[in-house]
Amino acid sequence: MNNIMTVKDLCLWYGQTQALKNINIDIPEKSITALIGPSGCGKSTFLKTLNRMNDLVQGVKITGEVKYGDMDIFAPDTDVNKLRKEIGMVFQKPNPFPMSIYDNIAYGPRTHGIKNKAKLDEIVENSLRGAAIWDEVKDRLKKSALGMSGGQQQRLCIARALAVEPKILLMDEPTSALDPISTSKIEELASELKEKYTIVIVTHNMQQAVRISDQTAFFLLGDLIEYGNTEKMFATPEDKRTEDYITGRFG
Numbered sequence: 001m002n003n004i005m006t007v008k009d010l011c012l013w014y015g016q017t018q019a020l021k022n023i024n025i026d027i028p029e030k031s032i033t034a035l036i037g038p039s040g041c042g043k044s045t046f047l048k049t050l051n052r053m054n055d056l057v058q059g060v061k062i063t064g065e066v067k068y069g070d071m072d073i074f075a076p077d078t079d080v081n082k083l084r085k086e087i088g089m090v091f092q093k094p095n096p097f098p099m100s101i102y103d104n105i106a107y108g109p110r111t112h113g114i115k116n117k118a119k120l121d122e123i124v125e126n127s128l129r130g131a132a133i134w135d136e137v138k139d140r141l142k143k144s145a146l147g148m149s150g151g152q153q154q155r156l157c158i159a160r161a162l163a164v165e166p167k168i169l170l171m172d173e174p175t176s177a178l179d180p181i182s183t184s185k186i187e188e189l190a191s192e193l194k195e196k197y198t199i200v201i202v203t204h205n206m207q208q209a210v211r212i213s214d215q216t217a218f219f220l221l222g223d224l225i226e227y228g229n230t231e232k233m234f235a236t237p238e239d240k241r242t243e244d245y246i247t248g249r250f251g
């Protein structure tokens with residue numbers, strides 16, 4: 001499998017605090033990579049670095065290299081809007097915009113210059129189908145997205161991310177605010193989406209990592225302790241600290 005992103009010697013500081021220490025990871029395309037580890041170990045920081053969301057935080061310093069395909073994402077001429085279009089993000093808490101379901105999905109394509117109604121209709125339908133929520137909302141596209149259930153809102157947010165045709169979806173604990181049924185729908189959806197997209201997901205739920213991911217990265221205090229095939233890591237972890245974490249001895 002080809003690697004869609006390669007991370008070399010990545011370090012990140014928030015002011016004086018180092019949150020990531022010499023991280024080296026290759027992310028294979030069209031697969032699911034899970035990031036696990038105890039609270040504060042740097043999972044979200046790492047995830048947000050992949051599409052330069054940390055640029056928005058004051059006082060961040062980053063060294064090392066992150067490549068998306070051939071593109072050095074920190075190069076001065078990198079078009080950050082284009083990068084974020086190709087590497088979309090889904091957050092922990094569903095965050096639909098306070099507007100109609102249709103407009104939530106059409107928002108991104110419109111900002112990228114698509115105005116044609118038929119084209120927007122097509123994007124809205126395809127994105128909602130892609131996020132496995134079309135049948136539930138097709139008769140209420142003009143209704144507010146805020147009237148949907150939490151699980152529906154999260155699939156709407158995934159549809160919104162899909163609408164700008166990304167290659168990678170970054171998901172930061174996308175099911176932690178959801179009930180078990182909505183969670184399993186998102187997990188099924190993630191497994192379907194990896195046929196077309198690459199997914200990197202932060203999760204505190206180890207069973208979730210086992211159920212859906214192909215490879216897992218275990219972080220501890222800013223270090224990447226172990227990274228490899230998920231089944232293998234959970235069956236025979238190489239590092240004692242990984243074993244302690246996945247067997248529930250800490251974290």
Ligand SMILES: Nc1ncnc2c1ncn2[C@@H]1O[C@H](COP(=O)(O)OP(=O)(O)OP(=O)(O)O)[C@@H](O)[C@H]1O
Nearest residue numbers: 014017019037038039040041042043044045046057
């Ligand atoms: N904006 C920020 N400014 C300063 N320090 C931060 C900021 N964001 C995160 N940190 C610090 O960086 C470290 C890593 O945080 P991060 O949120 O990446 O961890 P995490 O593994 O995702 O945690 P959790 O599982 O609780 O979400 C922590 O020590 C945290 O306090």
